Amino acid sequence: MAEVIIMPKLGFNMDEGQLVKWHKAVGERVKKGEVLFEINTDKTTMPVEATADGTVLKIMLEEGAYAEVFTPIAVVGQDGEDPDAALAAQAGEATAPQPAAALPAASQPAAQQPAPITYEYEVTVIGAGPGGYETAIKAAQMGKKTCIIESTYFGGTCLNVGCIPTKALIKTAELLTEMRKAGEFGIKGVSPDALSVDMKVLQARKGRVVKTLVNGVKALLRGNKVSVVEGRASFVDAHTVSVADKKITSETFIIATGSSVFMPPFIAQEGSNHIITSTEALDLDHVPGSIAVIGGGVIGIEFAYLLSHLGSKVTVLELTDHILPMVDPEISEMAQKRMEAEGVTFYLGAKVQKIRDDAVYYEKDGVQASVQADMVLMAVGRVPNTEGLNAEGIGLEFDRKAIKTDLHMRTNLPNIYAIGDVNGKVMLAHTASHEGMVAVANICGHDEEMNYDRIPSCIYLDPEIACIGLTEEQAKERRGGNVKVGRFRMNGNGKSLVEGDTDGAFKVIVDAELGEILGVHLYGKHVTDMIGEVSVAMTAEATAEEMIHAIHPHPTVNEALGEAFMAAWNGKAINGL
Structure with missing residues (x-):
């Protein structure tokens, strides 16, 4: 036998x-x-x-x-x-x-035990955005039999209707602006008035970039032997989801369903309007003559920058008293002034009440006013995607509209995790990816927690903005005012002068006694490519003094970082007065 x-x-x-x-x-x-x-x-x-x-x-x-x-x-x-x-x-x-x-070898037979419950997969990820697909690949690399379920498009919002296509359009806007300044750099034969953008060609290039990356995601999943199921998942119980007429069982689930554009119900819509969201804005076949942007967060400000450089008359209406809430106000005010000089109009503290016939009606300082535009871009935030998931039906707990998780990324059901926008903590693609790594580590028996104090943010303007950690005001509140602040303006940086743009500054906030890095806010050329250095430094618990002694190459914009830390820790930078 x-x-x-x-x-x-x-x-x-x-x-x-x-x-x-x-x-x-x-x-x-x-x-x-x-x-x-x-x-x-x-x-x-x-x-x-x-x-x-x-x-x-x-x-x-x-x-x-x-x-x-x-x-x-x-x-x-x-x-x-x-x-x-x-x-x-x-x-x-x-x-x-x-x-x-x-x-x-050299052991006795194990005691007879009942056969364990078996599932089709060990890890099933619901959602194939940046967080989801990278998490699925990591789980497979850790030896777990892994499945990923996607209902709409691989790469999620980021690759298809978010980060990547936005930056593809912004690249064209930046080139257009630079070419108009060609004469300043000694280049003859370029007529600024003759320059224009072919939106059809621009959209085609954007499409190629997106297609390349999406195909890359699919290839990576195949190469790592992740089973792919296309369709919308709905929980039957804590270990089973249905996708169309198919049931999939899994020992663990990781929910990574992302978020959708939030359309505020408190802003009334009347008459005939041309209201778009960031999704539709990415597919424009023409540049609107004028556009009103409701919302001064990252999405609203990036589109305001993009459309103004492509030729639109842009007006931004923001409810709070400053744009870009995650950025230190000193830095965000510099960006606002730069955009104003380039033709963008800002109304801060503006409470939008309704949109009627493409006119945005708002109240500011007790006074009623309105802005007329050809289009209105709604950019007031995003909301977690849980529709059709039956998360409430199986008993998952929520924190308002987001699925509630602990720092291990676990929900209240121990075999179900939630990462990315759907948990509502920090709606950034790289946050979702790292949350996924934490979730997989815990599924594999480790004990890892997510740290939300050291997540970098990037805003793609010209110059760029990048920040990590606390603002000056937040640091003073947490440390009882016991902080040191250093600043270095870009007009003291040789590479910025060579680039032809000396707007901006680097600002760092450190603990006054220990030199611990509490926050860094950068406004300058190429700074989105530099903030990773600060993330590494903060993770390694480097101090201000160690950042000063780290040799930054010359001539680079990056060397201004060491100068800013000198200004904070020593009281004065070398190349600044």
Whole structure:
């Protein structure tokens, strides 16, 4: 009778094992007492011996893969025996003793235990945006049998209707602006008035960029052996989702369904309007003569910059008293003044009440006013995507509209995690990706927590803005005013002068006693490519003094960072008065 070999339980706390190496292949003979395979437990690698003479008839677990204890992984028997019949017989013997497992060398048989519940997948990710697809790949790389479910488009909002297409359009706007200044750099033959943008060609280029990246995501998933299911997932229970007419079971789920544009119900719409969101703005086939942007956050300000440089007359209406709330106000005010000099109009503290016939009606300082425009861009935020998920139906807890998680990214149901915009913590693609890494680590038995104090933000204007950590006001509140602040203006930076743009400044906030980096806010050329240095420094708990002693190359815009830390810690920069 053929013997079904199972993953042995070699320790009290062992729930699964990793097949490290098969010492015999299918069709090869094995003798009793001969090492058949090796497994990794949570502590060590152990050889497992065959319990009888026979031929390896079937192997179900590949080298490097994981299996729960007592899961069938191979069949050993005599030549001509049917391994599938042996497996079927084992499955049907509910009341019979478990088939004898291969015995680990120098050990006694494990006590008989009931077969564990098995699922189709170990990890299933719902949503294939940046957070979702990278999380699925990481889970697969950790040896987990992984599935990803996507309802709309791979790459999510970021790759399709967010970060990437926006930057593709902004690149064209920047080139147009630079070419108009060609004469300042000694270039003849360029007539600024003759320059224009072919929106059809621009949109085609944007489409190619998006398509390349989306195809890359699909290739990465295939290459990492992640099973892909297309359709909308809805929870049946904590271990099952339905996708169309198919049921998928999984030991763990990671919800990464992202967010959608928020359309505020408190802003009335009357008459005939041309209201667009960021999604429609990315597909414009012409540049509107004028546009009113409702919202002064990152999305609103980037589109205000983009459309103004393409030729629109732009008006921004923001409810609070400053734009870009995550940026230190000293820096965001510089950006606002630059945009105003380039023709953008700002109304801060403006409470929008309604839109009627493309006129935005608002109240500011007790006075009613309105702005007429050809189009209105609604950019007041985003809301987590949970519609159709049946998250409430299976008992998931919410924090307002977001799925509630702890710092391990777990929900109140221990086998379900939620990452990215859907948990409402920090709606940034790179936050979602890192939350996914934390979730996978915890699924794999580690104990990792997410740190939300060191997440960089980037705003793609010209010059760019990048920031991480606390603003000056926040730092003073948390440290009782015991902070030092350093500033370095770009007019003291040689590379910025070479670039032809000395607007902007670097601002750093550090603890006055320890030199701990509390916040960094950069406004200058290429700063989105520099903020990663500060993220590494903060993660490594580097101090202001260590940042000063880190040698920054010359001539670069980046060397202004060391100057700003000098200004904060030593009281004065070298190249600034």
